[in-house]
Each structure stands twice: as C-alpha cells, then as structure tokens.
Amino acid sequence: MKLINLKTLLGLLLGAAPAFAQDxxxxxxxxxxxxxxxxxGRGAxxxxxxxxxxQIxxxxxxxxxxxxxDPLxxxxxxxxxxxxxxxxxxxxLKSNPDRAIGLIPCAVGGSGIDDWQPGAKHGQTGIYAYDEMLARVQEAQKRGTIKGIIWHQGESDSSPEKKDAYAAKLADFFRRLRRDTHTERVPLVVGTIGDFYVTEHPDAASINQVITNYARKTKLVYLASAAGLVHKGDDTHFDTASARELGxxxxxxxxxKQE
Structure with a gap:
C-alpha cells in the first residue's frame, strides 16, 4: 500500500474544504x-x-x-x-436581491397555544417550544436583525374546550414574544387554517376569526389567507404545492405592508 505523507494529506484536505464549507x-x-x-411543513x-x-x-x-x-x-x-x-x-429575496436572508425555524408540530409558554414542555416531542425558540433567536441575532415573523398555528386549539380562550392567549403570546425578542416594531404575518381543516373541525372557524381579527386590529400584524389550498390526503396538512403557495x-x- 502506498502511503500518503502528511504534507500531501494536508494539501488534499485544504483543497477539498471549499466543497463542504458553509460560511x-x-x-x-x-x-x-x-x-x-x-x-x-409536511409536504413531500x-x-x-x-x-x-x-443568499438564503x-x-x-x-x-x-x-x-x-426543505425540510427546514x-x-x-x-x-x-x-x-x-x-x-x-x-x-x-426577489424584492431585495442584495440582502442575505437567515431563517430561524422553530415550529413544533402538534403544539397548542399553551405549549408556547416559557417553561412549557410539548408532550408529543419533548421540546420546550418557547424556551428553545428564544435561545435560537438569541444565537441567530449574532448574525443579523429580525425583519419579520411568520406564524401558522391553531389547529390544536380548534375544539369547544379551547377555542374561546384562544384570542386572549394569542395576544398574550405575541406581547411576550415581541418583548423577549426585542421585535416590538417588526412586522408579523399570521396565517389562517386551511378550509379543509375547518370542514372537518368546525370549531377551527372560530380560530380563523380570531386570527383574522387580530391582524385587522393590531398594528404591524398582517394576514395570509389559506383559502383554496388543499391537503396532502390527511385532511390536516398542506400538500407541497399548497405549502409553497402559502409561503x-x-x-x-x-x-x-411596505406600500
């Protein structure tokens, strides 16, 4: 077996570095x-x-x-x-091609609004959704400034027992989030639940009304409608095309909001 000397090996490693380095x-x-x-996201x-x-x-x-x-x-x-x-x-990026974008993905599947409290552990995943989100935001902020927040949640609160408390809890959550992340003046976009989910879970209509009203009545909050989008066959999750259209x-x- 032919041995590669240390100098040659080092040269090979250095030469290969750009192929896998991500700075x-x-x-x-x-x-x-x-x-x-x-x-x-649950699309294929x-x-x-x-x-x-x-740039992303x-x-x-x-x-x-x-x-x-994807998956993010x-x-x-x-x-x-x-x-x-x-x-x-x-x-x-299309609207501002000279600016690099840094995404901070912190969504937790199956999480209700109560799971987004400090110290709350999400039962399905074991994730402390709020605490982990806050820690990741703080780390990310070393490389930039938060310019926007997008939120899609509410399916887990679409029940007779939970829907009436959702409005107050949603408002409390965003007040805390903005304070803790120093994003009081940052635009927030909230999305409605898919029509298909409302059809199967009628109480989701109340959640959509809360989300819509919050966007209409709160400064720096804007609405992204999921109307007309379709699920991937499970009556719950957007398929790939619909997830991208929602984006x-x-x-x-x-x-x-800039107009």
Whole structure:
C-alpha cells in the first residue's frame, strides 16, 4: 500500500474544504418561523427543496447555519417536509436581491397555544417550544436583525374546550414574544387554517376569526389567507404545492405592508 505523507494529506484536505464549507454571511435579514406542523411543513420534498442558494440560510437546532433547504424544521424528523418558510424567503429575496436572508425555524408540530409558554414542555416531542425558540433567536441575532415573523398555528386549539380562550392567549403570546425578542416594531404575518381543516373541525372557524381579527386590529400584524389550498390526503396538512403557495402569500402580505 502506498502511503500518503502528511504534507500531501494536508494539501488534499485544504483543497477539498471549499466543497463542504458553509460560511453564512456575517450580517443577514432574519425571519422567525413559528407555529405548529403546517409551518414546520409536511409536504413531500422534491428537486426544488434544495435550491442551494448562497443568499438564503437557516439555523438548525444545533445552532449551525446551513444553506436553507426543505425540510427546514426538525420537530418531528420522521415526517417533516416542505412548509411555507423556504418559498417565503425566496419571494422576499426577489424584492431585495442584495440582502442575505437567515431563517430561524422553530415550529413544533402538534403544539397548542399553551405549549408556547416559557417553561412549557410539548408532550408529543419533548421540546420546550418557547424556551428553545428564544435561545435560537438569541444565537441567530449574532448574525443579523429580525425583519419579520411568520406564524401558522391553531389547529390544536380548534375544539369547544379551547377555542374561546384562544384570542386572549394569542395576544398574550405575541406581547411576550415581541418583548423577549426585542421585535416590538417588526412586522408579523399570521396565517389562517386551511378550509379543509375547518370542514372537518368546525370549531377551527372560530380560530380563523380570531386570527383574522387580530391582524385587522393590531398594528404591524398582517394576514395570509389559506383559502383554496388543499391537503396532502390527511385532511390536516398542506400538500407541497399548497405549502409553497402559502409561503408566497406570507411574502405578499409582508411586502404589502411596505406600500
């Protein structure tokens, strides 16, 4: 066997480094992605899931920055897939192509509004949704400033026992979130629950009304409608095309506030 001397080996390693090195920009426009499974994404991945754009990055649960690709989230690794976040970023980039984007994916599938309290542990995943989100935001803010927040949640609160308390809890959550992340003046886009879910769970109509009213009555809050989008066959989660369309609608709502 021919041995490679140390100098040659070092040269090979250094030469290969650029092929796998991922160095995120020092300063990025950051966007926080939060909510439950339809923000995390459950659509099937495909060729468009890995755009390999050097201008769109995402921070993972290990606080590592990687070029953004679906799945962005890691809440339920066995089922996570395409959500609205990546398409949202791509649309935002089109409007300001000179600015690098850093995504902060923190959605937790199956989480109710009560799971987004400090110290609350989500039973399905064991994730402390709020605490982990806050820690990841603080790490991400070392490389930029949060420019926007997008939220999709409410399916888990679409029941007779929970729906009436949702409005007050949602408002309390966002007051706390803005205070703790120093985003009092940052635009927030909230999304409605899919029509298909409302058909199967009529109490979700009340949640959609709360979300709509919150956007209408609260400064710096905008609405992304899920009307007309379709599920992937489970009556709960957007399919790949609909998840991406929802991402475009989030971006449209976010960009509309600048008009």
């Amino acid at each position: 995120a920009p020092e300063q990025m426009d950051l966007y926080l992605l939060i909510g439950q499974s339809n923000m995390a 991945t495909d060729a468009a899931s890995q755009p390999n754009s050097a 990055w995402a921070i993972n649960r290990q606080n590592e920055w990687k070029m953004a690709a 989230h890691e809440d339920k690794p066995a089922v996570v897939g395409v959500g609205p976040g990546l398409t949202f970023a791509q649309e935002i 475009r609608r989030y971006a449209e709502a976010f960009l509309r």
